[in-house]
Amino acid sequence: xxxxxxxxxxxxxxxxxxxxxxxxxxxxxxxxxxxxxxxxxxxxxxxxxxxxxxxxxxxxxxxxxxxxxxxxxxxxxxxxxxxxxxxxxxxxxxxxxxxxxxxxxxxxxxxxxxxx
Amino acid sequence: xxxxxxxxxxxxxxxxxxxxxxxxxxxxxxxxxxxxxxxxxxxxxxxxxxxxxxxxxxxxxxxxxxxxxxxxxxxxxxxxxxxxxxxxxxxxxxxxxxxxxxxxxxxxxxxx
Numbered sequence: 001x002x003x004x005x006x007x008x009x010x011x012x013x014x015x016x017x018x019x020x021x022x023x024x025x026x027x028x029x030x031x032x033x034x035x036x037x038x039x040x041x042x043x044x045x046x047x048x049x050x051x052x053x054x055x056x057x058x059x060x061x062x063x064x065x066x067x068x069x070x071x072x073x074x075x076x077x078x079x080x081x082x083x084x085x086x087x088x089x090x091x092x093x094x095x096x097x098x099x100x101x102x103x104x105x106x107x108x109x110x111x112x113x114x115x116x
Numbered sequence: 117x118x119x120x121x122x123x124x125x126x127x128x129x130x131x132x133x134x135x136x137x138x139x140x141x142x143x144x145x146x147x148x149x150x151x152x153x154x155x156x157x158x159x160x161x162x163x164x165x166x167x168x169x170x171x172x173x174x175x176x177x178x179x180x181x182x183x184x185x186x187x188x189x190x191x192x193x194x195x196x197x198x199x200x201x202x203x204x205x206x207x208x209x210x211x212x213x214x215x216x217x218x219x220x221x222x223x224x225x226x227x228x
Contacts, residue, residue, distance in 0.1 A: 043218040104161030
């Protein structure tokens with residue numbers, strides 16, 4: 001049973017380009033969460049999605065960032081016109097039921113985004 | 117909004133010594149979870165505590181949830197080099213099922 005799959009593992013973008021980060025949740029999980037982690041810091045919540053719905057995007061920057069979880073395919077975190085400050089590790093997690101879970105979140109290996 | 121703080125931020129111990137990290141929330145939590153992240157890795161779920169005053173053990177790890185459900189601690193007895201990593205607490209505010217808020221983490225280094 002594959003865990004949470006994220007790709008790419010590493011992504012380098014020039015300032016002004018777009019970054020697309022993909023996340024396939026664990027089989028049977030319908031809830032996806034994106035977190036951002038700056039070096040030497042904790043994980044900051046960005047967005048919580050279910051299939052075709054954004055449940056909570058209170059942690060998403062108002063501009064340039066968007067997320068989706070279509071009926072078919074992985075969840076996508078999209079960052080337009082990247083800037084150096086977007087350089088971070090982006091982790092996706094999934095759970096089988098809404099927010100509260102008895103089993104914790106299962107995290108993917110993350111995408112390390114470097115903006116040059 | 118909810119804030120979750122952890123102390124210390126860094127801890128260096130000699131192998132065999134004990135280690136404790138403390139977690140404090142600005143709001144009452146419905147539950148508290150603990151995760152471990154190895155250097156270069158991703159967070160891995162360790163345990164969840166739900167009840168006020170709850171204590172759980174996993175081998176050399178002891179987890180406590182405060183009576184007021186606003187603080188928690190993780191204690192490791194006789195640390196080993198395999199314990200190296202950053203330990204995060206995380207919790208949902210009472211009444212909110214949407215955001216799992218992570219603490220700032222404690223980075224543990226174990227010297228052989």
